[in-house]
Amino acid sequence: MPFVPEVSNVRRHTQRSWFVVHAKGLVARKGEGRLILPTDDEVVSLGLNHEAAHRLGSFDETDALVVPIDGRIEPPFELIGLRALAAFVDAELFGVVGRAFHATDWLTNSRFCGRCGTATTLSPTERCAVCPGCGHHTYPRISPAIITLVRRGDEALLASNAKFPGVFYSTLAGFSDIGESLEETVRREVLEEVGVHVHDIRYFGSQPWPFPNSLMIGFTAQWESGEIAIDPAEISDAQWFTIDALPPIPPPLSIARRLIDAWIADVRGMRGT
DSSP: OOOEEOOOOOOOOSSEEEEEEETTEEEEEEETTEEEOOOHHHHHHTTOOGGGOEEEEEETTEEEEEEEOOSOOOTTOEEEOHHHHHTTSOHHHHHHHHHHHHHHHHHHHTSBOTTTOOBOEEOSSSSOEEOTTTOOEEOOOOEEEEEEEEEETTEEEEEEETTSTTTOOBOEEEEOOTTOOHHHHHHHHHHHHHOOEEEEEEEEEEEEETTTTEEEEEEEEEEEEOOOOOOTTTEEEEEEEOTTSOOOOOOTTSHHHHHHHHHHHHHHHHHTO
């Protein structure tokens, strides 16, 4: 049974899937090529309260529960980062783990009301932290960000992130500003990061990206004018590439890779190969 998101915190199953999230990763074990989540008893041994967990929904006929944890994690558990998990679990499970990380960010940052400072309580019927003092409601923050593949004929513009120079080349991305449409964000971010103007901006798809709370909204765009001039604070290198001479590219689970794969397939289709 796939994951079914549900906003109610009322538990519906007798079994539980525990997603225990630390600031440095998911608390779990690896066993025979699969991810092993903590059991009910192990959650107690970690000093966590079952009743304090937040329910994400139903997963494989269990209640998918998330609970934050602090402090040192001892064997047999280990901390597995979200990026490492992307190469270890299937897309379905990665999506649930991503929700757990996003929920943990919200739970950690909304323990107290941002308006009056009173300790909040969780609503039993929706994903919301409620202030009993002033009535303010705090929902999980979702930060929209664009990610775009810029094309020039058969070529695509790919860039290496300044924070991870040389690891791989990817598509361009950036967060939307207030009062800005997504198309305006595409034009601004591309111009700021690599110095070129684009047009014919088209929606491609989207992907939740819990680092910690982004929603990546994918586009394609066509080069209009300008030569590559990188912003060194954001980009270490950017070049036009053909499908015959690709640099290292992102892993398959990312929307960046989906954009690149779609471009490759399109060029091959035009070539008849």
